[in-house]
Amino acid sequence: MALDVIKNYKSLIVDYSFIRKFGGTRVFTEFLDIVTSERLDVYVSKTFKLMHYCVIHQADDKTASATTAMRDFCSMLLPDKLLHSVQVSDTTEFLAKMSLVPDGALIMASKGILMSRIREKKPVFLGDICVLEDDGEITVYHGIEDLLAKTSEEEISPIAMSDKYLDAPVYCNVGDTVTTDSGVKITLDKRLSAGAEGMVFTTDNPKVVAKIYHKGIITPLRWKKLQTQVKMGINSIGLCWPQDLLFFRNIPVGYTMIVGRGKTLSNVFDGPDALLNNIPECTRLDIVTTLCDLLEKYIYLHMFGIIAGDIQLKNALIYSPNSLYLIDMDSVQVGNLPCPVGTEEFTDPRLWGKNFAGFLRKLEDEDYSIAMLVFSILFCGLHPFATRNGAETLREEIIEKNFPYSLSDISDEHIPKGGYDHIWEYLPDDIRMMLYKTFRGGESYEAIEWYAAVSAYKDALSARTYEDEEAYKAFPKMNYTATDPHPIAKSRFTPPTANKPSDSVSPFKPVTEQKPSTPTFAPAQNTNKYYIDTTIDTSNKKTEDQSENKNDGGLLGLFKNRR
Amino acid sequence: MAENNINASDFGSSTKRRLPICFCLDTSGSMMGNPIKQLNQGLSNFIASIKANDDTRSATDIAIITFGSSVDIVMPFGKIGNEGLPEINASTTMTPIGEGILTALELLNARKEGYKEQGIKYYQPWLVVITDGAPQGPNAMANMELAIKACNELEKEDKLVIFNIGVGNSVDFDILKRVSIKREEPISVSSGDFGKLFEFLGSSSSSVVSSGMSDDALYNMSTEPEGESVDVDDFFKFMEE
Numbered sequence: 001m002a003l004d005v006i007k008n009y010k011s012l013i014v015d016y017s018f019i020r021k022f023g024g025t026r027v028f029t030e031f032l033d034i035v036t037s038e039r040l041d042v043y044v045s046k047t048f049k050l051m052h053y054c055v056i057h058q059a060d061d062k063t064a065s066a067t068t069a070m071r072d073f074c075s076m077l078l079p080d081k082l083l084h085s086v087q088v089s090d091t092t093e094f095l096a097k098m099s100l101v102p103d104g105a106l107i108m109a110s111k112g113i114l115m116s117r118i119r120e121k122k123p124v125f126l127g128d129i130c131v132l133e134d135d136g137e138i139t140v141y142h143g144i145e146d147l148l149a150k151t152s153e154e155e156i157s158p159i160a161m162s163d164k165y166l167d168a169p170v171y172c173n174v175g176d177t178v179t180t181d182s183g184v185k186i187t188l189d190k191r192l193s194a195g196a197e198g199m200v201f202t203t204d205n206p207k208v209v210a211k212i213y214h215k216g217i218i219t220p221l222r223w224k225k226l227q228t229q230v231k232m233g234i235n236s237i238g239l240c241w242p243q244d245l246l247f248f249r250n251i252p253v254g255y256t257m258i259v260g261r262g263k264t265l266s267n268v269f270d271g272p273d274a275l276l277n278n279i280p281e282c283t284r285l286d287i288v289t290t291l292c293d294l295l296e297k298y299i300y301l302h303m304f305g306i307i308a309g310d311i312q313l314k315n316a317l318i319y320s321p322n323s324l325y326l327i328d329m330d331s332v333q334v335g336n337l338p339c340p341v342g343t344e345e346f347t348d349p350r351l352w353g354k355n356f357a358g359f360l361r362k363l364e365d366e367d368y369s370i371a372m373l374v375f376s377i378l379f380c381g382l383h384p385f386a387t388r389n390g391a392e393t394l395r396e397e398i399i400e401k402n403f404p405y406s407l408s409d410i411s412d413e414h415i416p417k418g419g420y421d422h423i424w425e426y427l428p429d430d431i432r433m434m435l436y437k438t439f440r441g442g443e444s445y446e447a448i449e450w451y452a453a454v455s456a457y458k459d460a461l462s463a464r465t466y467e468d469e470e471a472y473k474a475f476p477k478m479n480y481t482a483t484d485p486h487p488i489a490k491s492r493f494t495p496p497t498a499n500k501p502s503d504s505v506s507p508f509k510p511v512t513e514q515k516p517s518t519p520t521f522a523p524a525q526n527t528n529k530y531y532i533d534t535t536i537d538t539s540n541k542k543t544e545d546q547s548e549n550k551n552d553g554g555l556l557g558l559f560k561n562r563r
Numbered sequence: 564m565a566e567n568n569i570n571a572s573d574f575g576s577s578t579k580r581r582l583p584i585c586f587c588l589d590t591s592g593s594m595m596g597n598p599i600k601q602l603n604q605g606l607s608n609f610i611a612s613i614k615a616n617d618d619t620r621s622a623t624d625i626a627i628i629t630f631g632s633s634v635d636i637v638m639p640f641g642k643i644g645n646e647g648l649p650e651i652n653a654s655t656t657m658t659p660i661g662e663g664i665l666t667a668l669e670l671l672n673a674r675k676e677g678y679k680e681q682g683i684k685y686y687q688p689w690l691v692v693i694t695d696g697a698p699q700g701p702n703a704m705a706n707m708e709l710a711i712k713a714c715n716e717l718e719k720e721d722k723l724v725i726f727n728i729g730v731g732n733s734v735d736f737d738i739l740k741r742v743s744i745k746r747e748e749p750i751s752v753s754s755g756d757f758g759k760l761f762e763f764l765g766s767s768s769s770s771v772v773s774s775g776m777s778d779d780a781l782y783n784m785s786t787e788p789e790g791e792s793v794d795v796d797d798f799f800k801f802m803e804e
Contacts, residue, residue, distance in 0.1 A: 216788025416682025
């Protein structure tokens with residue numbers, strides 16, 4: 001048996017990549033058989049449960065087996081008290097703690113977040129590491145150094161720096177029929193938007209829209225990436241992921257993607273007027289729900305070795321706080337194909353001045369952009385370095401880390417006016433600390449740590465644990481109301497389209513109500529082991545809102561004005 | 564002259580990074596007739612396109628100054644209303660370009676101070692100078708020299724992006740060229756091209772606020788894709804290699 005080697009250990013530290021990759025396969029069944037028959041102790045980190053949420057909330061067929069796998073995992077290990085959760089989400093801290101587990105081995109997939117983090121952080125871990133390749137073959141490494149010495153990091157594709165571009169005399173527009181690489185004919189129906197890269201059309205297939213590039217935009221990097229993306233087969237409603245390559249008279253012209261709808265996040269999260277005009281009566285819970293949804297999507301992408309690269313509020317559409325769509329997915333970094341774009345405002349200053357097409361970004365690079373996203377959403381569009389009476393340029397503010405918020409509340413004279421000081425005042429302490437350390441101290445947190453903190457904030461708001469009613473307002477202590485309401489969703493408390501099976505389900509319903517239970521991984525007393533005191537939620541959050549036909553014509557902002 | 568009166572309501576509640584643009588327009592007598600008509604039309608199309616675009620609507624911040632028989636602030640920053648632009652008329656004497664530019668720089672500086680006071684992020688401002696002649700009037704040349712010096716200093720420090728635009732054949736291109744140290748030649752148009760000119764300015768402002776296009780790229784007028792063009796056979800051959 002392929003996994004017999006794990007019988008050599010008394011404890012296994014299981015990374016979520018193992019469940020995601022091998023759930024539903026014979027390797028996974030064999031794993032459970034060995035663990036239960038040999039009575040091996042299994043340790044997981046706090047991220048285990050959170051990563052699972054990120055997976056099931058995408059409702060992607062590609063990862064459908066993870067739900068059943070997690071159910072089997074819990075139901076077989078929990079009754080025998082073999083499953084232990086360690087309340088740590090930082091990779092280095094978790095592995096250091098796990099080094100103390102006697103006779104333990106780490107088990108993980110060869111590709112995934114943990115492998116990337118290990119390469120980047122080079123943490124200390126004294127036990128063996130069992131790495132499973134895609135075909136289920138297992139290799140055992142004796143510690144981190146052995147792993148790093150015997151495996152190699154992916155190098156950037158040489159295609160990335162090519163300055164060639166496809167120049168062919170074909171132009172397609174409304175009414176033209178284009179063909180997918182599998183020969184399916186698609187007719188371009190209506191032009192939805194046009195930008196510097198190309199145009200987006202509705203098609204005769206209501207589930208997808210077509211992006212057709214302008215002359216000079218299809219480069220080898222772009223086309224190779226689209227080929228890779230299509231092969232990956234990600235198919236989740238909230239990710240406008242490329243589905244098929246498109247050809248016109250046998251010449252590459254573009255691709256189809258899952259249809260998104262709503263408004264660009266940057267135009268909704270743009271201060272009190274824009275926010276409340278687009279989402280009247282928007283609450284803090286709505287804001288935090290939006291943020292959780294976004295973080296789940298980015299972490300999901302990370303699991304497949306995708307680094308978004310150009311994270312910014314313009315690259316997502318919002319229809320309602322739990323109906324978001326990541327767009328411009330053709331620019332992301334996939335494997336060894338880099339993301340050639342990025343903005344100064346959202347990119348880690350360490351990367352400024354570099355040619356983005358010339359190197360592969362790391363997860364730690366993305367952590368800064370994720371922190372930027374967290375701040376921008378919580379502060380309704382504000383940039384963390386928007387500072388009153390500050391430096392001449394934003395660039396200087398960022399370099400000097402002139403973050404105008406403090407933990408002591410002594411001085412708020414540099415915080416922009418408009419109630420942002422109160423947003424800061426009402427944030428949970430842990431999030432304030434993380435933001436402060438990031439933007440003032442230059443520290444960094446893994447995306448999953450942000451997700452852990454923001455999820456806890458969401459749970460606290462859902463459970464109404466705060467006594468002060470101001471804590472629930474989008475802008476605490478301010479009395480903003482919509483000045484010119486034009487809500488994105490037609491009604492706040494009815495589903496977006498009338499022909500849905502159940503009109504009683506609200507797209508704004510707090511997610512805690514959709515989940516049967518909120519698991520608490522509480523630390524047990526006086527022990528270095530941590531016990532799960534309830535099952536992991538394996539439900540599949542495919543909301544009413546996500547399961548309907550998305551072709552309502554409300555599509556905006558699918559373009560980035562850039563080559 | 565520009566007043567440094569900072570009124571929070573003139574800045575709106577948007578959190579977007581602003582792009583202040585000050586138009587500095589020649590309304591001397593030679594612009595009378597069709598040119599001024601075309602200018603009004605181009606400007607009003609420009610404003611309409613800014614307002615129609617979600618990305619530029621609250622990010623682009625516009626003021627208009629004219630120079631003819633006097634220098635007038637036709638529209639200060641933060642005052643774009645729904646009623647449209649005031650009509651710009653050409654007068655009959657003098658071309659105080661220098662005074663116009665100096666007033667524009669004051670307005671832009673005051674606006675930047677306002678952003679700083681409010682805690683609003685901004686891109687470095689644009690000065691768009693459109694003229695069909697040469698400096699004329701009392702102290703016109705001396706003021707023009709002051710204006711050139713001020714523009715050159717700001718541009719050198721990357722604190723200003725300049726569009727120096729000449730209309731027709733009577734422009735003193737030598738002196739207009741000196742307004743910018745980064746643009747190789749002033750942009751030369753005929754009054755019939757105002758439509759295209761404003762379209763170009765509109766799409767450039769959109770590229771800055773929506774995709775962070777660099778200021779340096781604004782000095783490159785080429786619309787051709789960069790790199791080596793290849794036909795489809797060579798493209799696939801290269802991909803396979």
